Amino acid sequence: MVGIESFGAYIPWHRLDRQQFLKAWGGFAIPGERSVAYYDEDSVTMAVEASMNCLKDFDAQKIDGLYFATTSAPYKEKQSAATMALALNMRSDIRTADFTTSLRCGSTAMLMAYDTIKAGSARSILVAVADCRIGAPSGMTEQSLGDGGAAFLVGNRDVVAEILYTYSVSDDLVATWRGENDVFLRGWEERMVMDEGYSKIVPIAINGILKKSGMKKEDFTKVVFDPPGDARRHGKVATEIGFKPAQLQDPLSLFMNMGMTGSAMAPQMLSAALETTKPGDKILYCGYGNGADAMILQVTDAITKLPERRSLSKHLSVKKSYDNYESLLKWRDIVPLEAARRPDKQHIRMAATWRDRKVLLGLWGVKCRKCGQPQYDNGAMSTPPIRVCAKCQSQDDFDDYCFAGKMATVSSYTHDQLAPVLDPPASVVLVEFQGGGRAFFDLTDRDPAEIKVGTKVELTFRKLQLDRGLTNYFWKVRPARF
Amino acid sequence: MAGSIKDRVAIIGMGCTRFGELWDKGPGELVIDAVTEAYQDAGVTSKDIEAAWVGTLFSGMGGRSLSEPLKLQYIPVTRVENACGSGHESMRGAAYAIAAGICDIALAVGFEKLKDEGGSGLPGMENRSNTHYQSTPPGMFAMMATNYFHRYGLSPEAGKTMLARISVKSHKNALLNPKAHFRRELTIEQVMNAPIIAWPLGLFDCCGVSDGAAAAILARADIAKKFRPDPVYIKALQICASPTSGRMTSDYDFTHVEEAYRGGIAAYKEAGIKEPRKEISMAEVHDCFSITEAVTMEDLQFSKRGNVKEDIEAGFFEMTGALPVQPDGGLKCFGHPVGASGIRMVYELYLQLLGRAGKRQIKNPKLGLAHNMGNEPYAPVVSICIVGL
Numbered sequence: 001m002v003g004i005e006s007f008g009a010y011i012p013w014h015r016l017d018r019q020q021f022l023k024a025w026g027g028f029a030i031p032g033e034r035s036v037a038y039y040d041e042d043s044v045t046m047a048v049e050a051s052m053n054c055l056k057d058f059d060a061q062k063i064d065g066l067y068f069a070t071t072s073a074p075y076k077e078k079q080s081a082a083t084m085a086l087a088l089n090m091r092s093d094i095r096t097a098d099f100t101t102s103l104r105c106g107s108t109a110m111l112m113a114y115d116t117i118k119a120g121s122a123r124s125i126l127v128a129v130a131d132c133r134i135g136a137p138s139g140m141t142e143q144s145l146g147d148g149g150a151a152f153l154v155g156n157r158d159v160v161a162e163i164l165y166t167y168s169v170s171d172d173l174v175a176t177w178r179g180e181n182d183v184f185l186r187g188w189e190e191r192m193v194m195d196e197g198y199s200k201i202v203p204i205a206i207n208g209i210l211k212k213s214g215m216k217k218e219d220f221t222k223v224v225f226d227p228p229g230d231a232r233r234h235g236k237v238a239t240e241i242g243f244k245p246a247q248l249q250d251p252l253s254l255f256m257n258m259g260m261t262g263s264a265m266a267p268q269m270l271s272a273a274l275e276t277t278k279p280g281d282k283i284l285y286c287g288y289g290n291g292a293d294a295m296i297l298q299v300t301d302a303i304t305k306l307p308e309r310r311s312l313s314k315h316l317s318v319k320k321s322y323d324n325y326e327s328l329l330k331w332r333d334i335v336p337l338e339a340a341r342r343p344d345k346q347h348i349r350m351a352a353t354w355r356d357r358k359v360l361l362g363l364w365g366v367k368c369r370k371c372g373q374p375q376y377d378n379g380a381m382s383t384p385p386i387r388v389c390a391k392c393q394s395q396d397d398f399d400d401y402c403f404a405g406k407m408a409t410v411s412s413y414t415h416d417q418l419a420p421v422l423d424p425p426a427s428v429v430l431v432e433f434q435g436g437g438r439a440f441f442d443l444t445d446r447d448p449a450e451i452k453v454g455t456k457v458e459l460t461f462r463k464l465q466l467d468r469g470l471t472n473y474f475w476k477v478r479p480a481r482f
Numbered sequence: 483m484a485g486s487i488k489d490r491v492a493i494i495g496m497g498c499t500r501f502g503e504l505w506d507k508g509p510g511e512l513v514i515d516a517v518t519e520a521y522q523d524a525g526v527t528s529k530d531i532e533a534a535w536v537g538t539l540f541s542g543m544g545g546r547s548l549s550e551p552l553k554l555q556y557i558p559v560t561r562v563e564n565a566c567g568s569g570h571e572s573m574r575g576a577a578y579a580i581a582a583g584i585c586d587i588a589l590a591v592g593f594e595k596l597k598d599e600g601g602s603g604l605p606g607m608e609n610r611s612n613t614h615y616q617s618t619p620p621g622m623f624a625m626m627a628t629n630y631f632h633r634y635g636l637s638p639e640a641g642k643t644m645l646a647r648i649s650v651k652s653h654k655n656a657l658l659n660p661k662a663h664f665r666r667e668l669t670i671e672q673v674m675n676a677p678i679i680a681w682p683l684g685l686f687d688c689c690g691v692s693d694g695a696a697a698a699i700l701a702r703a704d705i706a707k708k709f710r711p712d713p714v715y716i717k718a719l720q721i722c723a724s725p726t727s728g729r730m731t732s733d734y735d736f737t738h739v740e741e742a743y744r745g746g747i748a749a750y751k752e753a754g755i756k757e758p759r760k761e762i763s764m765a766e767v768h769d770c771f772s773i774t775e776a777v778t779m780e781d782l783q784f785s786k787r788g789n790v791k792e793d794i795e796a797g798f799f800e801m802t803g804a805l806p807v808q809p810d811g812g813l814k815c816f817g818h819p820v821g822a823s824g825i826r827m828v829y830e831l832y833l834q835l836l837g838r839a840g841k842r843q844i845k846n847p848k849l850g851l852a853h854n855m856g857n858e859p860y861a862p863v864v865s866i867c868i869v870g871l
Binding site for chain 1: 599613626680727730
C-alpha cells in the first residue's frame with residue numbers, strides 16, 4: 001500500500017489586509033487578506049516549515065528522499081532540496097530533486113514519489129511544496145497571490161491515505177509565465193486562458209482518472225482541485241463535471257484569508273481535506289498547470305492514530321494582520337531602499353557555510369561526555385566546531401546533540417534600532433534550551449511588545465542574506481504560538 | 483605568577499589629542515600630535531626611543547602605522563590589537579620590555595581613525611559564516627541592562643534613571659575638559675527621553691565614536707627621575723580574556739562581567755591593594771554604555787553586588803564623591819577612538835596624579851585605576867592598569 005503517511009502545512013504569520021492595495025493604488029480591492037512571507041522567508045524556508053509539521057513524531061533519518069516543488073526557487077542552478085535535507089536532518093544517501101516551473105509541480109512531485117516507491121527505489125519520500133510568487137505593484141495579481149506551503153510524507157507503511165490511481169495530462173498553454181529575466185508574474189488574457197486551459201484540462205484529467213479507475217463521481221467524500229486566477233471558475237468546472245457542492249474542498253476561504261499560493265495551492269487544499277476525513281473516505285485530487293496531475297486516494301484507519309499537527313486551519317488562525325502595504329514592497333525587494341549608514345554586510349563565504357553545514361543548517365551541537373552540558377555554537381569569531389567543553393574544558397569528548405525542534409525560553413533580549421534589518425528593530429534574544437544549553441538568536445515573527453524574560457520560543461528556518469546570487473540560510477527563533 | 487610589574491616601570495611623559503569627529507586629521511597626524519606632546523612632556527626626542535608598540539583595532543597594519551608617520555629610524559615597532567584594550571596592550575608591550583631589561587625607554591601609542599567610514603558606529607565584525615544575529619554593540623550591552631533590571635527587580639523607569647545618572651555625571655565632568663568630544667551638560671530627563679538605540683539603552687547611554695590618539699613614554703623606574711622629578715609608576719597591568727562560555731552555558735548571569743571581576747582581583751593583588759573601594763583614589767573605566775559602567779563598579783568591588791544604584795544615588799562616583807569615576811568624561815564624553823582609549827584613561831590619571839588636571843583636579847590622588855573592555859559582555863578581553871605615585 002503506497003500513499004500518504006503524514007502531512008503538514010505552513011502559512012506565514014504576516015497577513016496583509018487587501019484594503020491596503022486600494023489605499024496605495026486606488027481602483028479595486030479583493031475582499032479579505034493575503035499571507036505575506038516575511039523578509040526572511042522564501043519558498044525553501046516555507047517548505048522546511050511545512051516539512052517540520054509533516055514530520056512531527058517521524059524519524060527524518062528513515063526517509064529515503066526529498067522532492068521539493070516550487071516555481072520560486074532561490075536558484076536557477078543549484079538544488080534547494082539538498083539544503084532542505086540538511087535542515088531537516090535527513091540522510092545523505094537519499095534521492096533529492098527539485099520540481100519546478102509548472103504550477104502543478106507539487107502534484108507532479110507527489111506522483112513521482114508514488115512511482116518511485118512503487119518501483120521499489122525508496123520506502124518513503126518527503127514531498128515539500130511552497131511558493132512565494134510576486135505580482136507587479138498595482139495589479140490584481142499582487143492582491144490575489146498568497147505565500148505558503150504544504151508537505152507530505154509519501155511511503156508504504158502506516159499509510160493514512162492510500163493512493164489508488166494516478167492520471168496525468170500534458171498541455172502546452174502559456175497561461176501564466178515568468179521568463180528567464182522576469183521578476184513579476186505575467187499572464188495571457190483571462191478569458192482565453194480559462195476557456196482553453198483550466199476549464200478544459202481539469203475536466204479531461206478528472207474524467208480520465210474516473211474512467212481509468214472505474215469509479216463514479218458520487219464515490220468521493222472530497223474533491224480537491226485548485227482554483228485558477230478567476231476563482232469562480234472552480235465551482236463552474238465542478239458543476240460541469242457533475243460534482244455536488246458538498247463534495248468540494250472549497251478554495252474560497254483560503255483565497256479570502258491566504259491568497260493563491262501557486263504550486264502549493266492544491267497540495268495545501270489536500271492537507272486541509274485530510275484534516276477532516278474519516279477512514280474509508282475517498283478523495284479525488286487534481287493539480288492544474290500546463291496540464292494536470294490527478295490522484296485518487298482512500299483514507300485508512302491509520303488516520304485516527306496520526307498525532308495532532310499544525311494543520312492548515314490552525315495556521316489560518318495564527319497570524320498577525322497588518323496594514324502596511326509598503327512593507328510588502330520592502331520584504332520582496334521590489335523598491336530600492338536607502339542604505340543604512342552602517343558598514344556593508346560581508347560577502348557570504350561559501351567555504352565557511354559549507355564547512356559548518358551540519359552545525360548551521362542542521363542545528364547540531366554537542367553534549368559533553370564528562371559534564372553532560374549540551375552546547376551549541378552558532379558561530380563566534382573562530383568557532384564552530386566545538387572541540388573544548390565550555391563548562392568543564394574536556395577536549396574532543398562529546399556526543400553529537402541536535403538542537404533542532406527544541407523549545408527554548410528567553411533569558412534576555414534587546415530591540416536594536418541601529419542594526420540594519422528590513423523590519424526594525426532587530427530583535428535579538430539569548431535563549432535557554434529545554435534540556436540545557438543557551439545561544440543568541442535573531443527573533444523573528446515578533447511583536448517587540450510581547451517579548452519578556454521568560455517568553456517561550458521555538459526554532460524556525462530562515463533566509464539571512466542574499467549576496468551575489470547566494471542565499472544564506474540559518475535558524476532564528478519566534479514566539480511559540482501554537 | 484611570581485612576577486609583578488609594580489614600581490618597575492615609570493611613565494615619564496604622556497600626550498593625547500583632542501578626541502572627536504576630526505574630519506581634517508588623518509591617522510598619521512593624530513599619532514604625531516599625541517607623540518609630540520609626549521616627547522615634550524618627557525623632554526626626549528624620537529632618537530631616545532629604543533622600541534615602540536602601537537595599538538589600533540581598525541586603523542593601521544603593522545609597525546609601520548607608527549614608524550611611518552614618526553619616521554622612527556629602524557627600531558623595533560610592533561602593532562598590537564586586543565579589541566578595545568589595544569591601547570593598554572601597547573603599554574603592556576613597552577612596560578614588559580623595560581621590566582625585562584631589554585630596553586630603558588620605550589614608546590606606547592594607541593590611535594583610531596573611525597570617522598572616515600561614512601556612518602555611525604564601528605566597522606562590521608561578523609562571523610565567518612555570516613550567521614551572526616543582527617545586533618550591534620549597543621544591542622549586546624542592552625541585553626545586560628535587560629537582565630540587570632530583571633534580576634534586581636528594577637522597573638524600566640527605575641533602571642533607566644539609575645543609568646541616566648551615570649551619563650549626566652560624565653557629561654558634567656567633561657564640561658571641564660577641553661579635549662573631550664562632547665562638552666554639554668545633560669539633565670536626567672534629556673537622557674531618559676532620548677531616542678532608543680537598543681532597548682533599554684537610549685542615545686545618551688552610548689559613548690561617542692571618535693577619532694584620536696594618545697601616547698605614553700615609559701622608562702625604567704630607576705632612571706625615571708633623570709627625566710622628571712615626579713614620575714608616575716605602574717602598579718599593575720593585567721589582562722583577562724574570556725573563554726566566551728557565557729553564551730553557551732547558563733552559568734553566566736549576564737548582569738556582570740566575569741573578566742572584569744577576575745582582572746580586578748589580579749590587578750589588586752599585583753598592586754598590593756586590599757580594599758579597592760577605599761584605596762583607589764579615582765577610576766577611568768570602559769563606559770562604552772552606561773550599563774557597563776554600572777556593573778563595572780560592582781565587578782571592580784567599588785560597590786557590592788546589586789548595590790551600585792545606592793552608590794550612584796549617593797554621589798559616590800561624582801567628582802565630589804569619595805571615588806570619582808570618569809573625571810575626564812570617560813568614553814561617554816571624552817570619546818572612544820578604540821585603540822587610543824586605554825592610554826587616554828592613563829593620561830587622565832597621570833594628569834591628576836601630577837596635579838595638572840586644572841579645573842577638574844581631584845584632591846591628593848594616590849592611586850588611579852584604568853579599566854578597558856573589548857567585545858561583548860559575555861566575551862570580552864578586559865585590561866586593567868593601576869598607576870600611582
